[in-house]
Amino acid sequence: MKLSLSAGALVAAAFALHASSASAHVTFETAQATPNSTYKAVLRIPHGCDGQPTLKVRVRIPEGVIAVKPMPKAGWSLDTAKGTYARSYSLSGEPVAEGVREIVWTGSLDDAFYDEFVFQARFTDAFQPGATVYFPVVQTCGNGSEQWTQVPNAGQDAHSLKSPAPGVKIAAASGAPAAIKAGNLTIEQPWSRATPGGAKVGGGYVRITNTGKEPDRLIGGSFPPAEKVELHEMAMTDNVMRMKPVEGGLEIKPGATVELKPGGYHLMFMNLKEPLKDGQTIKGTLVFEKAGPVEVEYAVRGMGGQMGGQDSAPMEHKH
Incomplete structure (x- = not known):
């Protein structure tokens, strides 16, 4: 009986460790969007860096994502860096050639707490259904940083990466024809x-x-x-x-x-x-x-x- 309980405890511990590891990554609350639609990105920061508080959250905006508007956060300062796109995109019938390429929130989040950082964006036709769009995130702490910037190669499982960039999968628009x-x-x-x-x-x-x-x-x-x-x-x-x-x-x-x-x-x-x-x-x-x-x-x-x-x-x- 003791052996059985011990084995069960080991299985439970292994499951808890796996769950903890999976939830430790920086992720989006909703990891799916449709082409040419406005997407509300809720970025989850679940912990600091080796016990240190998070002092800065930096999000890089990939090419093909436009009309980015970050939400101000109480107690945090907000900065954006704008730049020119690799090509022109259409927004409400008008060409758009530049926009926000990076968002930076600066403040303090204790390692014992969890928080969310929000921005709005639009996925252009640069991304088609089935594709995953990755947003590299750098989490700066009092002593070091977490680089959530790894992007899987073609055919590679994103779960195999140690520090994966949070991703959003592009789904078919409502009413789109079946395969x-x-x-x-x-x-x-x-x-x-x-x-x-x-x-x-x-x-x-x-x-x-x-x-x-x-x-x-x-x-x-x-x-x-x-x-x-x-x-x-x-x-x-x-x-x-x-x-x-x-x-x-x-x-x-x-x-x-x-x-x-x-x-x-x-x-x-x-x-x-x-x-x-x-x-x-x-x-x-x-x-x-x-x-x-x-x-x-x-x-x-x-x-x-x-x-x-x-x-x-x-x-x-x-x-």
């Missing part, structure tokens, strides 16, 4: 950006996962408002954004997820017959080497910047 299954492929969140009047090209973006054991390849598609659809790649070379067609299609390896997104691989809708308008849903197809043609529905979202939604950096288009 499409086509053979071994899962197709999620097809979307496009609204285009200004007179624009002749548009962009198409989508997330594709191959759950099978054989590779497949995205080789084309159709989009009724455009004469043709091409697969392109954008990459920064010598401070010039170069765009070129992807010859032979885009491979989706077994077990891999490929995301077509602004600034990387994407579909180009060529010779548009009419502008793409925010709020539209437009049916089209994606064509795969093995899965064949798959019907999808693109959700059109507000323009995210200049040049018809493309990045505002200098761009060179190669054919």
